Amino acid sequence: MHGDTCEIPSFDGAVALRQLLPPRHVRETYIVSRSGPEAGDVAPFREWLGREAAWLDWAFERLEKPPINTLVHQPLAITG
DSSP: OTTOEEEEOOSTTOEEEEEEETTTEEEEEEEOOOOGGGOOOSHHHHHHHHTHHHHHHHHHHHTTOOOHHHHHHSOOOOOO
16 A cells, blocks of 8 residues: 555664555655755655655646556566
8 A cells, every 4th residue: 555654763863764655565765864064854854755645646647647556556667
């Protein structure tokens, strides 16, 4: 089921998210804050990606693409 997201323990302010994708795929995303004077909070990115299931199909529709469930069920193209 698309949209099941869990946060993986991390260190130094980094965030790791694991999200289930159909049919049996997993995507892991690592969000690392920059260091120095331009350091930023990773929380907005964590929240945005954590809510991905709520907006991803809308975004694909705006791009005139099929929903995520259709895209990940299509056979992968194999090139030489």
